[in-house]
Amino acid sequence: MATGSGAAAAAADAEEKESGSRMITLTSNEGKAFVVTEASARQSATIRSMVDDGGCVDKGFPLPNVDSKTLARVIQYCDEHGNKEAHTVDERAALAKFDKDFIAELDADKAFLYDVTMAANYLHIQGLFALTTQCIADTIKGKTPEEIRTAFGIEYDLTAQDEEEIKEEDTHA
Amino acid sequence: MASSRAIEEEEGETVGDDRINALPDDILLQILERLDLPMAIRTSTLSRRWLQLPRLLSHLIIDITHFMPAPPRRTVNFSVDQIMAAYTAAVNNLLLSSPSSSNSNNSNSNTRIIKRMQLSFFLSEDPSYLCSVGDAVGAIVDAGKTDLLEFSLWSDGKLTLEHCQLLRQRFMSFSQSCPVAFRWLTNLALRNLAFQESDVSHILNTCHNLKFLALCSCVSDFVVLKIDAPHSKLLTLEIVTCGFDRVDLIHLPNLRRVVCWDWGLPNPPIRFGNVPCLHNMSLSCSATNDQTPFRLTELISSATNLTILYLDFQDQMIWIEPQGPKLLYPVFSNVRDVYLCNIFYECDLNWTVFVPEAAPRLSNFYLKAYYSIIKSKIMVPIYCENHPCERNRCEDSAEKVNLLWDQMSSDFKHHHLNLLEITGFAMDDKMINYTRLIMERAVNLKRIRLLDQVPCDKRNVMNGMGSTSSNKWRFPVDQGEKSLIKQKLIDGFSSSAEITIG
Numbered sequence: 001m002a003t004g005s006g007a008a009a010a011a012a013d014a015e016e017k018e019s020g021s022r023m024i025t026l027t028s029n030e031g032k033a034f035v036v037t038e039a040s041a042r043q044s045a046t047i048r049s050m051v052d053d054g055g056c057v058d059k060g061f062p063l064p065n066v067d068s069k070t071l072a073r074v075i076q077y078c079d080e081h082g083n084k085e086a087h088t089v090d091e092r093a094a095l096a097k098f099d100k101d102f103i104a105e106l107d108a109d110k111a112f113l114y115d116v117t118m119a120a121n122y123l124h125i126q127g128l129f130a131l132t133t134q135c136i137a138d139t140i141k142g143k144t145p146e147e148i149r150t151a152f153g154i155e156y157d158l159t160a161q162d163e164e165e166i167k168e169e170d171t172h173a
Numbered sequence: 174m175a176s177s178r179a180i181e182e183e184e185g186e187t188v189g190d191d192r193i194n195a196l197p198d199d200i201l202l203q204i205l206e207r208l209d210l211p212m213a214i215r216t217s218t219l220s221r222r223w224l225q226l227p228r229l230l231s232h233l234i235i236d237i238t239h240f241m242p243a244p245p246r247r248t249v250n251f252s253v254d255q256i257m258a259a260y261t262a263a264v265n266n267l268l269l270s271s272p273s274s275s276n277s278n279n280s281n282s283n284t285r286i287i288k289r290m291q292l293s294f295f296l297s298e299d300p301s302y303l304c305s306v307g308d309a310v311g312a313i314v315d316a317g318k319t320d321l322l323e324f325s326l327w328s329d330g331k332l333t334l335e336h337c338q339l340l341r342q343r344f345m346s347f348s349q350s351c352p353v354a355f356r357w358l359t360n361l362a363l364r365n366l367a368f369q370e371s372d373v374s375h376i377l378n379t380c381h382n383l384k385f386l387a388l389c390s391c392v393s394d395f396v397v398l399k400i401d402a403p404h405s406k407l408l409t410l411e412i413v414t415c416g417f418d419r420v421d422l423i424h425l426p427n428l429r430r431v432v433c434w435d436w437g438l439p440n441p442p443i444r445f446g447n448v449p450c451l452h453n454m455s456l457s458c459s460a461t462n463d464q465t466p467f468r469l470t471e472l473i474s475s476a477t478n479l480t481i482l483y484l485d486f487q488d489q490m491i492w493i494e495p496q497g498p499k500l501l502y503p504v505f506s507n508v509r510d511v512y513l514c515n516i517f518y519e520c521d522l523n524w525t526v527f528v529p530e531a532a533p534r535l536s537n538f539y540l541k542a543y544y545s546i547i548k549s550k551i552m553v554p555i556y557c558e559n560h561p562c563e564r565n566r567c568e569d570s571a572e573k574v575n576l577l578w579d580q581m582s583s584d585f586k587h588h589h590l591n592l593l594e595i596t597g598f599a600m601d602d603k604m605i606n607y608t609r610l611i612m613e614r615a616v617n618l619k620r621i622r623l624l625d626q627v628p629c630d631k632r633n634v635m636n637g638m639g640s641t642s643s644n645k646w647r648f649p650v651d652q653g654e655k656s657l658i659k660q661k662l663i664d665g666f667s668s669s670a671e672i673t674i675g
Binding site: 111118141152155 | 208219
């Protein structure tokens with residue numbers, strides 16, 4: 001429903017675009033530097049708050065928890081969502097298409113998917129985190145425990161006592 | 174290489190590495206919260222790591238339908254008693270057993286923090302299930318760390334008045350026997366209860382934290398339901414398909430939103446007393462022949478903060494009576510968005526001008542005309558979800574009388590109206606003249622959005638006809654028609670409003 005928040009959102013948008021012209025350097029744990037637009041970096045709430053707190057934009061931001069390969073992929077997402085508009089139906093559809101392809105590619109490499117999930121969590125990139133966790137949840141959905149173990153490579157290590165407990169709970173639910 | 178590993182996994186030849194276990198608990202929990210509860214619980218059998226995770230979930234939706242037979246068998250006899258027995262056991266299991274309770278080092282280990290808990294269950298005959306669920310919930314929420322606690326209560330049995338009275342009794346004793354849970358309750362949905370005059374006031378005065386209350390298919394035992402709760406925090410009240418003689422909202426200091434849909438008894442369905450925060454009101458009803466139109470001032474006579482008004486006539490008789498600005502102004506003085514929906518196609522539209530006349534701050538005016546194309550018997554049966562054409566036309570629908578209004582003041586001008594949106598616009602004189610009337614009156618109008626009727630795919634497929642093939646009403650399709658309409662609209666005007674069609 002239409003509310004008065006539209007004007008505020010537009011003002012925030014304008015501000016973001018203005019500040020988005022600056023460039024920011026993100027450094028992976030291997031010391032590799034990635035230069036991104038501020039609009040792209042602001043997709044991360046962690047970096048956004050550091051920038052807004054007057055952090056060292058010029059010196060760049062070292063990210064000791066993220067390796068280069070993961071950071072490159074995360075930046076790919078942030079560039080798309082930070083630098084492109086999402087006002088019209090077509091623009092939103094293009095972003096949705098990007099997300100779909102992006103996650104499909106990640107899903108084929110589970111270990112990398114977890115790395116990106118961890119990075120999205122650490123950098124507080126809400127959209128990316130929702131995308132990757134939903135993808136993992138979708139893999140679990142509708143599968144038997146054995147199928148889930150196979151899909152994720154989980155080793156079965158329950159003891160007889162654990163199994164007994166589960167059985168007991170099962171009779172309740 | 175990563176991709177080859179994935180392929181191997183799919184083929185099931187080798188098991189991929191167990192790196193999902195490297196994800197910390199809080200991430201795994203957020204993944205589980207994206208699954209429904211039975212699926213999330215099933216993951217506890219994956220490995221030791223996953224065993225305790227469901228009991229760490231901080232958002233729980235415990236839905237009774239997960240304990241019922243699958244849909245095709247749902248109509249077959251199932252025993253509410255059995256379902257509630259399973260439900261109660263599951264709730265206790267999920268809520269009471271704390272994973273770290275064996276760890277005696279932590280004195281707080283028995284207190285679990287659950288931020289959001291939504292439970293739906295039967296108001297069962299056997300009170301022991303209800304008490305057990307209520308107590309288990311109460312033990313968790315009493316820590317004061319729960320932001321949302323919802324009970325959505327289902328009814329069993331044949332819905333006679335006697336049974337609805339019984340359901341009311343069950344509910345009242347449930348709320349009395351579990352005071353802690355009800356004190357922390359924020360959302361409550363009740364179905365098929367037969368209320369006595371002051372029951373709802375009593376509920377609101379007992380459940381101090383209630384913010385959302387929905388009453389569905391409830392009746393009032395032939396009395397006016399009076400709601401007087403001066404200390405209530407209630408924000409939203411929804412009354413859907415209820416058979417109350419009327420609801421009188423005597424005092425609800427924080428109430429912001431009221432929804433009243435498909436009321437069954439004489440108009441008006443509701444009266445507003447002291448509701449100073451009322452912001453949003455939504456009324457929707459398909460009038461029956463014993464309902465006569467009412468004036469909005471019969472509903473509400475004092476000044477309010479009413480900002481958004483939604484009225485849906487469901488393609489039947491217009492059940493409100495337009496009135497002049499003098500009496501309506503106090504009610505409409507803050508109104509910014511008005512939706513008048515599903516006005517039957519044959520109805521004149523000029524009467525709707527009473528809204529901008531009485532609402533000086535109106536900014537967005539949305540109109541939705543509805544034309545049923547159901548004229549031929551071939552088109553029956555029709556069913557499509559969430560579209561007005563799905564609704565069964567009742568035998569006792571009120572006659573659709575055209576509504577003409579002649580009290581419009583000739584020199585009235587509106588200075589704030591920004592947007593006029595007409596859904597179900599058609600290329601006919603009535604629509605064009607109406608749009609021109611608003612353009613003439615609303616001197617600062619910025620945008621006019623003309624849209625086709627919301628398509629009903631199934632109907633069009635079944636009929637083999639889209640909205641463009643009827644002669645009676647037609648939305649402009651090609652550029653030529655669109656510019657013709659625009660030409661007709663602005664002819665002789667200096668209006669600077671931007672017109673978009675489709």
